[in-house]
Amino acid sequence: MTDSSSVKSPWLVSTAVTVVCIAGLVLAPFFLYPILLAKLLCFALFACAFNLLIGYVGLLSFGHAAFFGIAAYSTAHALKEWGLSAEFGLLFAVLVSAVIGFFMGLLAIRRQGIYFSMITLALAQLVYFFCLQAPFTHGEDGIQNVPRGLWFGFIDLNNLTALYYVVATLCVLGYLVIWRVVNSPFGNILKAIRENEPRAISLGYRVQRYKLGAFVISASLAGLAGGLKALVFQLATLNDVSWSLSGEVVLMTLLGGIGTLFGPVVGASLIISLESMLAGSEFPLQVILGLIFVVCVLSFSRGIVGEASRIIKRKKSVLHSLR
Amino acid sequence: MFRKINLIAAACATFVAMQASAQVTDNVVKIGVLTDMAGVTADITGKGSLVAAQMAVQEFGSTVLGKPIQVISGDHQHKTDLGASIARQWYDTDKVDVIVDIPNSAIALAVQGIAKQAKKLVMYSGAGTTALTNEQCSPYGFHWTYDTYAMAHGTASAVVKAGGKSWFLLASDYAFGAQLAKDTSEVVVAEGGKILGTVKHPLNLADFSSLLLQAQSSGANVIGIANAGNDTINAIKQAGEFGITQKGQNLAAMILMINDVHSLGLPAAQGTYLTTASYWDMNAKTRTWSKAFMEKTGAMPSMLQAGVYGSVLHYLKAVKAAGTDDADKVAAAMRAMPINDAFTENAVIRADGRVLRDMYLAKVKTPSASKYAWDYFEIVRKIPAADSVIPLSASKCPLVAKK
Numbered sequence: 008m009t010d011s012s013s014v015k016s017p018w019l020v021s022t023a024v025t026v027v028c029i030a031g032l033v034l035a036p037f038f039l040y041p042i043l044l045a046k047l048l049c050f051a052l053f054a055c056a057f058n059l060l061i062g063y064v065g066l067l068s069f070g071h072a073a074f075f076g077i078a079a080y081s082t083a084h085a086l087k088e089w090g091l092s093a094e095f096g097l098l099f100a101v102l103v104s105a106v107i108g109f110f111m112g113l114l115a116i117r118r119q120g121i122y123f124s125m126i127t128l129a130l131a132q133l134v135y136f137f138c139l140q141a142p143f144t145h146g147e148d149g150i151q152n153v154p155r156g157l158w159f160g161f162i163d164l165n166n167l168t169a170l171y172y173v174v175a176t177l178c179v180l181g182y183l184v185i186w187r188v189v190n191s192p193f194g195n196i197l198k199a200i201r202e203n204e205p206r207a208i209s210l211g212y213r214v215q216r217y218k219l220g221a222f223v224i225s226a227s228l229a230g231l232a233g234g235l236k237a238l239v240f241q242l243a244t245l246n247d248v249s250w251s252l253s254g255e256v257v258l259m260t261l262l263g264g265i266g267t268l269f270g271p272v273v274g275a276s277l278i279i280s281l282e283s284m285l286a287g288s289e290f291p292l293q294v295i296l297g298l299i300f301v302v303c304v305l306s307f308s309r310g311i312v313g314e315a316s317r318i319i320k321r322k323k324s325v326l327h328s329l330r
Numbered sequence: 331m332f333r334k335i336n337l338i339a340a341a342c343a344t345f346v347a348m349q350a351s352a353q354v355t356d357n358v359v360k361i362g363v364l365t366d367m368a369g370v371t372a373d374i375t376g377k378g379s380l381v382a383a384q385m386a387v388q389e390f391g392s393t394v395l396g397k398p399i400q401v402i403s404g405d406h407q408h409k410t411d412l413g414a415s416i417a418r419q420w421y422d423t424d425k426v427d428v429i430v431d432i433p434n435s436a437i438a439l440a441v442q443g444i445a446k447q448a449k450k451l452v453m454y455s456g457a458g459t460t461a462l463t464n465e466q467c468s469p470y471g472f473h474w475t476y477d478t479y480a481m482a483h484g485t486a487s488a489v490v491k492a493g494g495k496s497w498f499l500l501a502s503d504y505a506f507g508a509q510l511a512k513d514t515s516e517v518v519v520a521e522g523g524k525i526l527g528t529v530k531h532p533l534n535l536a537d538f539s540s541l542l543l544q545a546q547s548s549g550a551n552v553i554g555i556a557n558a559g560n561d562t563i564n565a566i567k568q569a570g571e572f573g574i575t576q577k578g579q580n581l582a583a584m585i586l587m588i589n590d591v592h593s594l595g596l597p598a599a600q601g602t603y604l605t606t607a608s609y610w611d612m613n614a615k616t617r618t619w620s621k622a623f624m625e626k627t628g629a630m631p632s633m634l635q636a637g638v639y640g641s642v643l644h645y646l647k648a649v650k651a652a653g654t655d656d657a658d659k660v661a662a663a664m665r666a667m668p669i670n671d672a673f674t675e676n677a678v679i680r681a682d683g684r685v686l687r688d689m690y691l692a693k694v695k696t697p698s699a700s701k702y703a704w705d706y707f708e709i710v711r712k713i714p715a716a717d718s719v720i721p722l723s724a725s726k727c728p729l730v731a732k733k
């Protein structure tokens with residue numbers, strides 16, 4: 008009964024789901040620790056930005072932490088040393104990651120497949136080395152005690168709930184940007200490039216420009232996530248530009264489902280929650296994550312959300328054929 | 331329908347996250363050991379730090395002021411966000427009163443800020459950055475066991491006094507290594523020695539051969555190894571393979587723990603000079619404690635783990651003396667009492683939060699001189715506390731009144 012009605016009016020279901028998600032986001036800080044939630048959202052946005060490249064353009068970047076980290080450092084430096092307020096600090100961070108993304112993309116998109124990935128890795132390591140040596144980052148000590156200040160001049164970000172709402176709003180906006188990019192003519196061309204680049208070229212599209220565009224959008228959103236993270240934790244350290252973070256975001260996206268919009272959110276939530284939960288226990292987190300990764304790749308390679316949606320679609324088509 | 335599954339999956343993820351924030355009532359003195367359980371510093375801190383804290387609680391008696399004492403642990407995996415969020419959660423939600431250990435300078439600095447905001451105590455045994463008692467000093471943070479200044483100055487000045495006049499430095503190419511190298515050069519030159527050359531290497535270098543050969547050909551009396559962890563182990567191991575110490579040059583490691591020597595083996599590490607805050611075989615008290623520690627963990631305590639024990643014990647004594655677990659009162663009590671435990675005799679806490687303790691210059695024994703298991707160090711001399719800390723007059727700590 009519900010099946011047929013939802014088939015008739017899918018927009019009702021999706022609106023209901025969206026409303027529930029938004030309600031969940033709004034009510035969450037009253038049940039869970041706001042800093043943990045804000046961290047979840049930052050990494051969810053980071054994973055979504057990464058997924059834009061791999062899921063919709065087919066480009067696997069091994070260096071996304073470079074954008075995340077350099078944005079975190081930029082925000083931290085702008086807020087601490089230059090005394091900028093949070094919104095300008097974040098804007099600055101997004102600009103910095105967009106510019107770095109532009110130059111990195113310009114070099115990397117000239118190659119495809121594994122060569123693209125290796126170039127992004129090499130360039131990200133350059134960024135890491137720069138952050139290691141540059142005096143403003145303070146090396147392994149990192150930039151600490153970043154003041155949060157006021158948002159738009161009146162919201163006190165030291166109040167954890169207010170901070171969470173600002174972070175949640177920005178992450179939802181970032182997610183909407185990705186949704187809009189994917190569901191647009193631009194997004195369709197990106198998918199066409201992913202499926203068959205020579206055909207897209209033969210149809211007259213300047214694929215390099217589209218790929219570069221997607222790369223810069225992905226880098227900027229990863230930068231937004233990094234800047235937000237620096238705001239939440241009030242610090243920026245070498246961890247944020249390290250290769251291991253690039254690897255972690257690949258894992259998050261893989262677990263959640265490459266090429267699905269919500270997959271990276273689920274993947275990021277799962278991994279960050281596991282990290283948090285297991286930190287106080289005797290279990291070796293890395294081993295458990297590794298096992299989950301192996302199980303995921305072997306048995307459901309489309310990721311949690313990907314497999315779930317495949318099951319739903321199959322059920323739907325079976326129902327259709329039975330009618 | 332598709333979206334519904336997204337929602338359920340998201341709800342499951344959230345449910346999983348929910349387990350992380352269980353509420354605990356505040357009729358307990360809670361000690362949080364924030365350490366690295368499985369990474370590069372797991373042997374010198376890690377599980378051993380947790381055991382050391384538990385042993386301190388046992389020695390004190392399992393209750394204080396009628397309240398039970400609870401020790402919990404957290405693995406920061408050398409990830410700053412994770413360490414910072416564990417610390418925040420512990421202070422804000424889990425009612426932890428004091429955090430100890432933290433073998434990572436970036437995380438230590440982050441927790442310094444968090445503890446200041448939360449007005450709770452933190453005692454660093456694992457971290458070594460001097461920023462903790464200079465620019466980022468705090469009335470709630472106590473730097474318990476060592477810092478880079480003490481290690482560099484301790485080893486360098488004691489070795490120069492013992493006759494090692496010409497030095498060649500091998501430093502890792504990041505802030506920590508640069509700081510160690512700088513401190514070492516300053517001391518050597520001030521004591522009348524000479525630096526014949528310095529060479530920097532990237533972190534986690536596997537092959538030290540070209541650097542060691544440079545050091546060897548320089549003819550320096552002492553080759554100073556200004557790095558930490560695996561880099562130190564690799565450098566010393568490969569120096570042994572080149573037979574550098576057999577040919578008359580001495581190795582001086584800035585940061586070397588007994589566990590590192592255990593994994594290196596005496597043939598490779600013999601003759602290396604190092605500075606340590608404590609050694610398990612110094613006297614009868616340390617021996618008794620360390621043997622009990624060894625039964626629980628299978629290894630002798632490093633100076634960092636001994637420091638965790640000392641800091642927790644002193645904290646509990648201060649809570650009893652202050653009659654409360656309020657951070658300000660306990661901090662005052664901690665500063666008022668001298669620190670005495672199995673490894674420490676009459677140490678004091680300075681205005682900037684630094685514990686003034688005697689350090690020891692040690693030399694790794696030759697295989698023939700080592701009579702029993704873990705008999706690795708020969709204590710050459712004691713380095714008085716005043717010689718191993720930055721003088722208060724040079725301190726950048728805002729809490730220190732400038733005279």
